[in-house]
Amino acid sequence: MKDFLCPQCGAGLKFTTAYAVSTVCEFCNSLVVRHDLNLELLGKEAILQDDLNPLQVGTRGVFKKTGFSIKGGVRLNHHEGFWQEWFLELDSPTRDSRYAWLAQAQGEYQFLFEPVELPRQSASEFQVGATVAVPSEVEKLLGKWSSSLVKNADAFKAIDIRTAQMTHFLGQLPWAPDKNRQRTVAELSSTDDAKMTIEFGSDKTLLYYGQVLDFEDFKFQNLKEVKGW
Amino acid sequence: MVKAITCPSCGGSVSIKYSDTSLSFVCPSCLTVISNDNTSVSILVRNQQLLAKPIISLGQRFKFRGHDWDVIGFLLRSDKTEVYKWSEYLLFNPYVGYRFLVCMDGHWSYVTKTKSAPKVDSILRSASYLGKTYSLFNKVKIKTLFVLGEFYWRVKANELVESSDYINPPEMLSLEKDSDEEIWSLAEYIPKGDIETAFKLKGLMPLDMGVAPHQPSSHNEDKKLTMYVSYLMCALFLVQFGFVVAVYRSDALNLTYSVPNSKGYKITTQTFEIGEKAGYIESEISALVSNDWFEAVIEAVEEESGEEYEFDQGVEYYLGSDSDGAWTEGSQKSERRIAKLPKGKYHLNITTDSGSGAPTNLTVRITEGNVAWGNFFFAIFMMAIYPMYYFMRAKSFEKTRWSQSDYSPFWSQHDD
Numbered sequence: 001m002k003d004f005l006c007p008q009c010g011a012g013l014k015f016t017t018a019y020a021v022s023t024v025c026e027f028c029n030s031l032v033v034r035h036d037l038n039l040e041l042l043g044k045e046a047i048l049q050d051d052l053n054p055l056q057v058g059t060r061g062v063f064k065k066t067g068f069s070i071k072g073g074v075r076l077n078h079h080e081g082f083w084q085e086w087f088l089e090l091d092s093p094t095r096d097s098r099y100a101w102l103a104q105a106q107g108e109y110q111f112l113f114e115p116v117e118l119p120r121q122s123a124s125e126f127q128v129g130a131t132v133a134v135p136s137e138v139e140k141l142l143g144k145w146s147s148s149l150v151k152n153a154d155a156f157k158a159i160d161i162r163t164a165q166m167t168h169f170l171g172q173l174p175w176a177p178d179k180n181r182q183r184t185v186a187e188l189s190s191t192d193d194a195k196m197t198i199e200f201g202s203d204k205t206l207l208y209y210g211q212v213l214d215f216e217d218f219k220f221q222n223l224k225e226v227k228g229w
Numbered sequence: 230m231v232k233a234i235t236c237p238s239c240g241g242s243v244s245i246k247y248s249d250t251s252l253s254f255v256c257p258s259c260l261t262v263i264s265n266d267n268t269s270v271s272i273l274v275r276n277q278q279l280l281a282k283p284i285i286s287l288g289q290r291f292k293f294r295g296h297d298w299d300v301i302g303f304l305l306r307s308d309k310t311e312v313y314k315w316s317e318y319l320l321f322n323p324y325v326g327y328r329f330l331v332c333m334d335g336h337w338s339y340v341t342k343t344k345s346a347p348k349v350d351s352i353l354r355s356a357s358y359l360g361k362t363y364s365l366f367n368k369v370k371i372k373t374l375f376v377l378g379e380f381y382w383r384v385k386a387n388e389l390v391e392s393s394d395y396i397n398p399p400e401m402l403s404l405e406k407d408s409d410e411e412i413w414s415l416a417e418y419i420p421k422g423d424i425e426t427a428f429k430l431k432g433l434m435p436l437d438m439g440v441a442p443h444q445p446s447s448h449n450e451d452k453k454l455t456m457y458v459s460y461l462m463c464a465l466f467l468v469q470f471g472f473v474v475a476v477y478r479s480d481a482l483n484l485t486y487s488v489p490n491s492k493g494y495k496i497t498t499q500t501f502e503i504g505e506k507a508g509y510i511e512s513e514i515s516a517l518v519s520n521d522w523f524e525a526v527i528e529a530v531e532e533e534s535g536e537e538y539e540f541d542q543g544v545e546y547y548l549g550s551d552s553d554g555a556w557t558e559g560s561q562k563s564e565r566r567i568a569k570l571p572k573g574k575y576h577l578n579i580t581t582d583s584g585s586g587a588p589t590n591l592t593v594r595i596t597e598g599n600v601a602w603g604n605f606f607f608a609i610f611m612m613a614i615y616p617m618y619y620f621m622r623a624k625s626f627e628k629t630r631w632s633q634s635d636y637s638p639f640w641s642q643h644d645d
Binding site for chain 2: 049050051052053054077080081106107108154159160189190191192193194195211212213214215216223226229
């Protein structure tokens with residue numbers, strides 16, 4: 001992997017995973033996006049006060065025998081609280097999921113595979129209770145993951161839609177952070193072993209799918225010490 | 230982490246222990262509920278009255294179910310009428326998240342948010358989650374009357390929440406639905422001794438009253454015993470059945486005689502053989518009588534030794550009709566178990582008698598290899614007493630449980 005230097009402070013930048021497109025400089029906290037060999041400076045990141053969160057860049061875990069390590073993350077705020085999404089490098093990436101995500105909200109941990117693209121839809125024409133049209137090839141892929149998703153029309157019903165503000169970026173991420181930092185996501189009704197979310201991006205609509213597990217199930221290592229615990 | 234804030238209502242200083250994750254908190258001096266935004270604070274609920282005192286002190290840390298928990302919040306909740314009240318404690322651990330401890334009528338539950346939404350069947354009135362089915366117990370509107378401590382959500386004042394409870398003891402699935410969201414949680418019934426120990430509540434525990442919706446039946450141990458008794462009963466039946474098959478019943482004599490005058494008529498039967506079969510010997514007679522009694526004095530004579538065994542046996546049969554219609558009484562047939570006859574060749578000397586002396590036909594049948602059922606039924610009956618007692622008690626427990634429900638399987642909704 002080619003070495004990149006921070007356009008702000010000149011320190012070595014970490015692009016350690018092939019899918020990383022942006023990274024936060026460890027020394028000056030600048031957010032840097034990579035365009036092939038060119039670097040774009042997006043500005044300085046505020047330091048996230050996140051004392052209570054045991055997860056950090058570098059934490060390792062396991063999802064159903066597949067090891068992963070946290071490479072980066074993003075914090076999202078909305079009026080009813082916040083959640084965090086961690087970008088995971090997989091020890092054994094597959095064609096269907098080259099990398100993955102770990103969403104963390106109110107003590108709940110949700111493993112999500114690399115999202116699949118849905119026909120573009122805008123959040124404004126989408127409401128709670130609406131059913132999502134899922135192309136058959138995507139349905140097939142989801143069925144491979146969870147039998148409870150097959151022919152379960154309820155599974156693709158939106159139960160919650162919220163717009164959140166991306167407030168902080170940490171480490172490496174597989175996309176260039178949106179400069180306006182808004183994100184609208186819809187939570188789809190869950191089934192026995194599957195959780196799904198839709199992200200309405202400006203240029204594409206993405207479907208995330210995965211599962212909620214208990215903290216213990218992930219067998220986390222290299223956790224951040226939470227003071228007092 | 231710990232953040233000191235000036236209460237926007239009374240000006241007192243409030244410290245929020247988990248300011249990163251707590252979205253609302255209560256000022257301990259004026260009880261105002263305050264929203265904790267990133268940059269500012271605002272008032273959510275004014276003029277809260279001190280309606281209850283938590284018995285588990287907020288801010289303390291306890292070990293329960295393998296994790297340390299900080300008790301950070303307390304909620305007093307009630308039904309719509311504000312008559313029926315209960316307390317909830319919010320527990321927090323930065324690694325594993327949030328749990329609730331609910332105390333209702335002195336019964337305790339440990340509550341976790343579900344990982345996915347259970348599937349509701351509105352026809353069967355049930356919900357299924359992770360392979361288990363829960364029966365609808367109640368649908369009520371609930372509200373929060375009073376809060377203390379800090380919370381990971383923004384406390385709303387006086388909002389009615391629709392709640393549905395589904396039970397499969399010792400668990401209860403609950404759905405809470407407000408204008409914004411639907412939250413499913415799973416409550417596990419916890420024996421009060423466990424709570425008393427873990428949360429150091431010796432001498433502070435409220436009395437438990439009645440039966441909680443998801444309280445496990447106190448008859449689970451009896452259930453096991455009942456199962457064993459049932460196995461034993463099956464085994465006994467198999468033994469008895471095996472015996473019947475092994476012995477098999479056979480006729481030694483089966484003949485019909487015409488009796489021209491049943492008063493003092495004498496019959497001598499042909500010779501028949503009695504073997505050494507297990508089981509007992511039975512004599513069966515039938516005489517075609519109506520509105521009459523018939524009796525036979527029977528002498529079984531062993532032909533080689535001349536040994537005699539005497540017994541008598543009768544039938545009576547009456548019939549007629551009255552205002553209720555036709556009736557009959559008695560039977561034209563009777564069986565009698567007779568003492569074990571030694572192996573040998575026998576004939577019977579029969580002397581008949583009857584009320585009217587009318588002519589009749591008499592059938593005499595001697596069988597051997599009969600198996601007694603009396604002891605068997607007695608044993609079965611004795612063994613059934615306990616399971617029946619258990620069954621009644623368990624049923625009465627379930628009736629008490631469901632008496633609090635609008636969806637009791639024990640009676641239809643029309644008769645309460």
